[in-house]
Amino acid sequence: MKNFSIVALLLSVIIWGCDKSASTTTAGGKQVAGRIVYVNTDTLLNQYDYYKDIVKSSENKRFRLETDIANKAKNFQNKVAFFQQKVQQGGMTQEQGQTAQAQLQQEEQSIMAYRDKAAQDLAKEDAKKTEDVLNNIQSFLKEFNAGDKYDMVIGYSKGGGVLFAKEDLDITKAVLEGLNKKYADDKKSGKIKADTTAAKK
Template identity: 30%
Template sequence: MKQIIAILVLSISLISCNQSATTNEFKTAYIDTSKIMDESTEAKDIEAKYKAKAEEMGAELKAEAAKFENEAANFKKNAMANGQAWAQQKGAELQQKEQQLQYAQQGMLQQLQGESGTEMDSLVVKYKKVFKDYGKDKGYDYVFGTGEAATVLFAKDSYDITKDLLKQINDKYKSEDKKEEKPAAVKK
């Protein structure tokens, strides 16, 4: 009799454990955040913008560097003919110009890194909101992130919602872009 009661209690407890496990199932998914940043149109546009800006600013520096190289070549030609005092003075001037070019290059790089970093940080904040809203709209309990800062070590591919989010982000960006491009109607 005690065995039957023990088996009955054990059966009831197993059934109740199974029921509580099924009622506490979570809807989960993950996003490859690196893929979002690499493939989103807006992130690509920001990257292209700063690449073009770097090329533009770099062209100005290249012109200054070429001018400096010409001065240095002339210095080498004329150093012996103009004497040691002239060579020391001109050498100091060239050294100062070289240092100014290096400072200008460092300043340009810091400026570009700062501006692009600020813009990319804003984009990350924007995307985090999109991820949160998407998760709420689709009824997810958890949405994990993978990528460079991986928080998911393994997940089935069926839980990957990266493509859906990437499409939503790009579509929204395209529609925002079209709104900005439309000129105001001119009344006659």
């Protein structure tokens, strides 16, 4: 989803790195590069169940908002048409017309304010969910690397900064399985509740 494209962008750079130096010193004093592995961020986002659920939830809420605003706008247009018809038929005094027109203007402004606030609220919620996805991945990678097997985990995506990486450095499958298992466990325990109601179009 477009709103969450920033996630892929952020993950295409370094996902996670240890606080310690990315290199170690041997007894002979030589610097040896630390073990660096990578996660395919395109695959991760396409198959991470939590990410898929929050995208679906965001799409559903956006769809419901658009439907709600469209209904409000249609109702408002009907009121305007009725007002114009009464004016043309001479069905109201000048004072009544001015009052009705002022009420219509106020209602139009109210609809616009509602639309803008709802859009802002959705944007804030999307930003929070984006942060949650990144935090979940980084937190899991720290647990995943509890034994200090790796010094750095980087995000790899087609067209990103990493042009080549050996396949044996790819830990995407293991990370994805772990993330999805943790998400399933969290949902089962009630720690996470995702709105996955399908949008009706």
